[in-house]
Amino acid sequence: MLTLSLNQRAALLSVLLLVVGLLAWEAAIPAQKAVGELTEYEILTGAGAPKAGVPPPSQVIAKAWEQLSDPFYDAGPNDKGIGIQIGYSIYRVLTGYFLAALVAIPLGFLIGMSPVAYKALNPFIQVLRPISPLAWMPLALFIIGDSEASAIFVIFICSIWPMLINTAFGVAGVREDWINVARTHELGALKTAFTVILPAAAPTIVTGMRISIGIAWLVIVAAEMLVGGTGIGYYVWNEWNNLDLTSVVFSILMIGVVGMLLDAMFGLLQRRVTYVE
Amino acid sequence: MKPFLSIENLTQRFPDGAGGELTVFEEATFGVEKGEFVVILGHSGCGKSTIMNILAGLAEPTSGGVIMDGQEVKGPSLDRGVVFQNYSLLPWLSTLKNVSFGVAARHPEWTKAEVEAHSTKFLAMVGLEGDVIRRKPSQLSGGMRQRVSIARAFANHPKLLLLDEPFGALDALTRGTIQDELLKIWGQMEQTVFMITHDIDEAILLADRILLMTNGPQARVAESVEITIPRPRNRTEIVEHPNYYAIRNHLVQFLGKRSKELSGKPSAPGQANTPATVRIDKAQTTEDPEDTQPALRAVNS
Numbered sequence: 001m002l003t004l005s006l007n008q009r010a011a012l013l014s015v016l017l018l019v020v021g022l023l024a025w026e027a028a029i030p031a032q033k034a035v036g037e038l039t040e041y042e043i044l045t046g047a048g049a050p051k052a053g054v055p056p057p058s059q060v061i062a063k064a065w066e067q068l069s070d071p072f073y074d075a076g077p078n079d080k081g082i083g084i085q086i087g088y089s090i091y092r093v094l095t096g097y098f099l100a101a102l103v104a105i106p107l108g109f110l111i112g113m114s115p116v117a118y119k120a121l122n123p124f125i126q127v128l129r130p131i132s133p134l135a136w137m138p139l140a141l142f143i144i145g146d147s148e149a150s151a152i153f154v155i156f157i158c159s160i161w162p163m164l165i166n167t168a169f170g171v172a173g174v175r176e177d178w179i180n181v182a183r184t185h186e187l188g189a190l191k192t193a194f195t196v197i198l199p200a201a202a203p204t205i206v207t208g209m210r211i212s213i214g215i216a217w218l219v220i221v222a223a224e225m226l227v228g229g230t231g232i233g234y235y236v237w238n239e240w241n242n243l244d245l246t247s248v249v250f251s252i253l254m255i256g257v258v259g260m261l262l263d264a265m266f267g268l269l270q271r272r273v274t275y276v277e
Numbered sequence: 278m279k280p281f282l283s284i285e286n287l288t289q290r291f292p293d294g295a296g297g298e299l300t301v302f303e304e305a306t307f308g309v310e311k312g313e314f315v316v317i318l319g320h321s322g323c324g325k326s327t328i329m330n331i332l333a334g335l336a337e338p339t340s341g342g343v344i345m346d347g348q349e350v351k352g353p354s355l356d357r358g359v360v361f362q363n364y365s366l367l368p369w370l371s372t373l374k375n376v377s378f379g380v381a382a383r384h385p386e387w388t389k390a391e392v393e394a395h396s397t398k399f400l401a402m403v404g405l406e407g408d409v410i411r412r413k414p415s416q417l418s419g420g421m422r423q424r425v426s427i428a429r430a431f432a433n434h435p436k437l438l439l440l441d442e443p444f445g446a447l448d449a450l451t452r453g454t455i456q457d458e459l460l461k462i463w464g465q466m467e468q469t470v471f472m473i474t475h476d477i478d479e480a481i482l483l484a485d486r487i488l489l490m491t492n493g494p495q496a497r498v499a500e501s502v503e504i505t506i507p508r509p510r511n512r513t514e515i516v517e518h519p520n521y522y523a524i525r526n527h528l529v530q531f532l533g534k535r536s537k538e539l540s541g542k543p544s545a546p547g548q549a550n551t552p553a554t555v556r557i558d559k560a561q562t563t564e565d566p567e568d569t570q571p572a573l574r575a576v577n578s
């Protein structure tokens with residue numbers, strides 16, 4: 001008899017679920033149209049309008065093929081390839097994210113190492129952290145003026161907190177013994193920070209970075225819907241305005257794929273810095 | 278002349294958590310000579326680790342001070358190597374890196390190759406060679422980790438080596454092997470060693486002199502017992518030496534009974550608490566009876 005490994009069985013089940021799901025979706029579409037009995041929500045959102053039917057997967061796949069075979073075309077402000085749109089989003093996310101890291105990690109170090117700094121800054125962090133990043137948008141647009149920079153600012157402000165808190169937490173939790181090893185070897189403050197505290201706290205810091213990139217990717221879609229112009233969030237909103245639900249579904253999937261890839265990158269980094277005690 | 282390491286009127290108090298103060302030890306005063314192997318014995322909680330942390334410069338005493346080689350101990354230094362009770366290896370570094378980062382700190386002018394060669398040599402000295410030194414500490418056994426930690430300390434040639442229950446977590450067999458290795462390296466390097474242990478036999482095997490501490494709080498370093506057994510010593514042979522059981526009985530007596538009887542007496546401020554020297558030597562009893570009598574009386578009491 002054929003025996004499959006755990007991974008093989010899981011993969012088989014995944015494929016099966018995908019096929020069944022797609023078939024059910026495909027089968028459900030015409031039925032839905034035929035019923036003509038719409039829920040209140042569908043009426044409100046216009047899903048019942050003849051042009052705006054939810055597309056079957058076959059249409060989405062055709063759309064994906066069409067889009068992905070020429071992802072970087074540029075035919076004016078409202079018609080750009082999916083690659084260009086995602087590129088804009090990634091650029092904004094990474095810019096805001098790295099600016100946040102540049103602030104959060106050194107500041108987190110300081111807070112983690114100094115109980116005074118921790119106590120002094122904690123109330124500010126506690127108040128600022130729960131603010132929805134989008135709530136900053138009007139203020140950012142007013143103060144910064146530029147919509148592009150405002151979107152980056154929103155990413156900055158939403159990615160800073162998990163990194164800041166995790167860095168502070170990781171640094172504060174570095175074992176006293178390891179610090180003592182550095183002290184008995186007369187390592188200077190900077191050397192201790194880079195050769196002992198940073199590697200010791202790295203798993204916690206990278207966890208914070210991973211949470212941040214996830215949040216940043218969630219927020220960019222919403223931010224771009226607000227500021228418009230370019231980006232995957234704008235693209236989704238624009239296609240919705242065009243009532244091109246096939247493109248909407250396709251771009252939703254793309255958002256998921258890119259988010260997954262970003263997360264996987266940090267997963268890889270996390271594995272590299274993790275150590276066993 | 279002052280001894281190489283001079284502990285002067287060392288007092289340590291901690292807040293006791295109930296608003297009052299807990300005096301761990303007061304006015305402790307003793308010396309350690311250069312090249313000497315001194316072991317400190319005492320019950321749990323009497324303040325051995327506290328003394329060691331002060332000697333290492335990792336902690337500050339409430340009052341009093343430590344002078345090493347004519348200089349006051351202020352903060353940690355590469356001249357005082359510490360082997361921590363829990364090894365304190367850095368888990369993200371390989372075994373070799375755990376030693377070499379210390380060597381590089383000691384000799385910043387060395388090339389990478391020199392640092393590695395030196396580190397490898399000391400790892401080999403404690404029996405760690407080849408493939409093993411590329412592994413992470415988590416992939417080593419407890420005994421191997423302890424040896425890495427010893428190699429790290431020895432590789433830096435500290436003037437004073439501080440060992441806090443270095444073999445506490447090891448099984449008897451591994452313990453024996455590493456004790457032998459420690460003696461071998463110490464014999465080659467003429468280092469001054471200050472070590473904490475709970476194990477009487479280990480203390481007799483290793484030490485030139487054993488300091489006995491009374492129970493805390495207000496513990497005192499009450500006695501300094503010379504180990505009058507010639508070196509090189511060997512685990513199986515020292516038990517046959519006429520002094521072995523006399524010394525051992527004295528230590529057992531102290532830890533079993535007198536450490537409690539002598540404890541808890543506050544001392545006058547400013548008055549140094551110096552340990553009484555005890556020399557138990559059966560071979561010498563006939564030649565110099567006066568010198569040994571108090572010690573023998575202590576054994577019989």
Ligand SMILES: Nc1ncnc2c1ncn2[C@@H]1O[C@H](COP(=O)(O)OP(=O)(O)OP(=O)(O)O)[C@@H](O)[C@H]1O
Pocket residue numbers: 291292301319320321322323324325326327328493
């Ligand atoms: N930071 C501290 N704050 C308050 N009390 C402390 C502190 N460090 C040590 N003590 C107290 O000092 C006493 C001596 O502690 P120490 O760790 O030196 O004991 P020890 O002799 O090394 O014991 P063991 O053999 O169990 O390791 C204990 O009563 C302990 O509770």
Ligand SMILES: [Mg+2]
Pocket residue numbers: 325326327
């Ligand atoms: Mg201790």
